[in-house]
Amino acid sequence: MLKSHRIALRPTAEQESRFAQHAGYARFAYNWALGEFQAGLEVGEWLTERTLRPRWNRVKGMIAPWGRELSQNAAKYAIIDFGQSAENWGEYRRKVKAGRRQGRRVGFPRFKRRKHEQGFRADNGPGTVKVDGRVVILPRIGWVAMVEELRFAGSIREVTINRTAGTWFASFCVEDGQELPPVKEGPTIGVDVGVGTMATCSDGMVVENPKALTSGLKKLRRVDRAIARSRKVHGKGNHSKRRERLQARRRRLHARVVNVRNDNHHKATTAIAKSAGRVVVETLNVTGMIRNRRLARAVADAGMSGFLTRLEYKCLWYGAEYVKADRWFASSKLCAHCRWRNEDLTLSERAWWCGGCGVLNNRDYNAALNLSNWPGLSFPVTGRGDRVRPAAPAVACEASREPGPGVWAPAKLEYQISSDSR
Ligand SMILES: [Zn+2]
Helix, strand or coil, X not given: CEEEEEEEEECXXXXXXXXXXXXXXXXXXXXXXXXXXXHHHHCCCCCCHHHHHHHHHHHHHHHCHHHCCCCHHHHHHHHHHHHHHHHHHHHHHHHHHCCCCCCCCCCCCCCCCCCCCEEEECCCCCCCCEEECCEEEECCCEEEEECCCCCCCCEEEEEEEEEECCEEEEEEEEECCCCCCCCCXXXXXXXXXXXXXXXXXXXXXXXXXXXHHHHHHHHHHHHHHHHHHHHHHHCCCCCCHHHHHHHHHHHHHHHHHHHHHHHHHHHHHHHHHHHCCEEEECCCCXXXXXXXXXXXXXXXXXXXXXXHHHHHHHHHHCCCEEEECCCCCCCCCECCCCCCECCCCCCCCCEEECCCCCXXXXXXXXXXXXXXXXXXXXXXXXXXXXXXXXXXXXXXXHHHCCCCCCEECCCCCCCCCXXXXX
């Protein structure tokens, strides 16, 4: 199994400038590849990463002689990365032309700038990076201190160094040499994800968003507004010390919000995947989630798909079957007890009285129950219609109360600087 772990680093000033040099080299190679690619397009030629890399190797000594003493993998993987984003864009264009566009819009690759993201691939192939306790040894850079030890033992496949809100991180990808476990016996758990409540499970577990996240998002919105105001008053292009400070604050807030959220996700998805034999989730309509300029809103949306991504691989790790109910399954509108359909249900209604059997349904819990009884589970053959009404769940009367006793509260939510998977 491939596992990843992102760890904050404590580089010396010298190492930091070494990181910046490598990031600069990667950026330079990426931008060079983009320039070549554009020039190619103009004469009707589609340059792939396989053509670009040998070309880069021929010219790099002339156009970037300063990169000679840096790790060449930084540039190599930047070009491979570029090739991938060009492919994604091409794929998207083909779909649009064929009239079967789906998913998010994919833009043409853009030139990277120093003030955006800084990062590079630091390994020179599998086995070229070693860790020793809280120290990582990187080719061409040397010993760098880490804030914690690498969580997984095994061979280190990839190491990426990048910077978020002023802190440098190393992301490790480790092959731990273990096989995936077989699917275990256990209950079928329906999981309804949302924005207000992160997730509600049919076994009564509720994953609330931690307070630190809600307050962080609120602060983020406030800073967003202050930046917008400053732009309006002083003009977008005019330099302002105050706005610069606000932007730095926004980056820090954003990093913290993401950390708190990820930590919460990891703990909750592990708990679900460990206790279930099978997990049923709804299929999110990603295209429907409008790309939003405002960071705070985008973070909330990213939260839902991020939760499901993690839940999916945790299910793999802990031997639970992961099932996506089909997109048109009306998990919120159906009464889980009598299958009466509430056509008038609005998005803001958190609870509703069933017109068929009269129970008060908690919106999220009802949806989770429906997912755990998704008809597709008992009828793998689709398009046959409702042959038999799925049995009412055993916990039928529970729905009129608040979701069961097992309210899941994140135990420990202080600032966790590095968390990727656990
Ligand atoms: Zn009902």
